[in-house]
Amino acid sequence: MGKKILIVDDSALMRRVYSDIIKTRSEYDAPDIAKDGAEGYEKIKSYPGGYDAILLDINMPKLSGLEVLKKLQDENFQHTTIVVSTVAKEGAKETIQALEYGALDFLNKPVNYGEVSGADFKRHLLELLDVAMNQYNKSSNVVEARRSFTVRPKPSTTTSSAATSTADLEAQKKKDRDAIRARFLEAVAQTEARSQGEGNAQSSGSTSSMRPTTSSSSGRASGKKLVALACSTGGPKSLQSVIPKLPANLDAPMVLVQHMPKGFTASLAQRLDEISMVKVSEAVDGECLEKGHVYIAPGGMHMQIVKSGGGIYKIHLNDDPPVDALKPCANVMYDSLMDSDFDEITCVVLTGMGADGTKGIGHLSQRRKVYCIGQDAASCVVYGMPKAIADAGLVNEVASLESVADAITKHVGVS
Numbered sequence: 001m002g003k004k005i006l007i008v009d010d011s012a013l014m015r016r017v018y019s020d021i022i023k024t025r026s027e028y029d030a031p032d033i034a035k036d037g038a039e040g041y042e043k044i045k046s047y048p049g050g051y052d053a054i055l056l057d058i059n060m061p062k063l064s065g066l067e068v069l070k071k072l073q074d075e076n077f078q079h080t081t082i083v084v085s086t087v088a089k090e091g092a093k094e095t096i097q098a099l100e101y102g103a104l105d106f107l108n109k110p111v112n113y114g115e116v117s118g119a120d121f122k123r124h125l126l127e128l129l130d131v132a133m134n135q136y137n138k139s140s141n142v143v144e145a146r147r148s149f150t151v152r153p154k155p156s157t158t159t160s161s162a163a164t165s166t167a168d169l170e171a172q173k174k175k176d177r178d179a180i181r182a183r184f185l186e187a188v189a190q191t192e193a194r195s196q197g198e199g200n201a202q203s204s205g206s207t208s209s210m211r212p213t214t215s216s217s218s219g220r221a222s223g224k225k226l227v228a229l230a231c232s233t234g235g236p237k238s239l240q241s242v243i244p245k246l247p248a249n250l251d252a253p254m255v256l257v258q259h260m261p262k263g264f265t266a267s268l269a270q271r272l273d274e275i276s277m278v279k280v281s282e283a284v285d286g287e288c289l290e291k292g293h294v295y296i297a298p299g300g301m302h303m304q305i306v307k308s309g310g311g312i313y314k315i316h317l318n319d320d321p322p323v324d325a326l327k328p329c330a331n332v333m334y335d336s337l338m339d340s341d342f343d344e345i346t347c348v349v350l351t352g353m354g355a356d357g358t359k360g361i362g363h364l365s366q367r368r369k370v371y372c373i374g375q376d377a378a379s380c381v382v383y384g385m386p387k388a389i390a391d392a393g394l395v396n397e398v399a400s401l402e403s404v405a406d407a408i409t410k411h412v413g414v415s
Contacts, residue, residue, distance in 0.1 A: 002029035008040030037063025069101035230330035232352025234381025245405030262300030304336035334360025355388035
């Protein structure tokens, strides 16, 4: 028997398209549909054993998707829901609210048949269903890592009679991490050297154009810090466990790339700002970075950080093509920091599919002092992006979602 998925949408066309997509996978089944929120709510409550996943629209008659989620939350009813919403400004705000009411994630709902029947929408929908089925534990209502992923153990706080002491284990882990990191950075350096051509390499007298990590830059301001965070699938909800815990006097600005479609990041920023001590806003081209302020890259735009006069840094937004099918792309943000003169850049990578951020942090660590915090596997919705930086040996600290904010604050400090 395939995994059971309920489709709740007032559009007959969307119900048919979702059903057709689901049926392309033998392990999934769509046995039921609901034409409005009230019907969907009753089916969710009465289905024996519960549905494995729910595809839920926001704007529907009788009960909206938001009202359905709120009722389920008030009744402590466990569910795995993916919101499929339009990009309309009002819908974006409601979608962010839906994440607070327990939705696992959301998908941008196409506005015409050509897009909804296209390969991209099908791929994104199946990816989110895979996440819901493989990594969401309905019985405990918490996310869990896939068994194939490994978690780097935390230092033991108890005395052990084993021959290998805690100190020895930590030393070996550090040695292994450093070796992996060295191999990764060597590969990055060789790739960049080859891309520059033999002529440039010979004229520079070096096999790599990168400066060593220990290099210094004249005119660097004392105490200048930056936090650069990247996340993707599961990120909007996870950020609500991180940003509100940061102190208002955080001794650094934060720049943040969350993979989201155009139209949603303004609502995400607005909601985070309402519940946080730090100021949160969607980034604006040309604005200056300030401590205690979180700048979220707008959906559909790349964000770069550029130096201005007097040690001031400004945000530059560009409409260049997607990089690795992503826009915004975290690698673009990290690469823009390579020629900065920050004393230290704290890189944070949270839940998300793929490996965005790994290449950029690898490049950045060759030129700047970098401290990298990666979310642990157990608290990720998708242990993809954090796993990639861990496998590359770039992680200095592994933290659970609940402790990420503390890790940032302890390392960056307050002003």
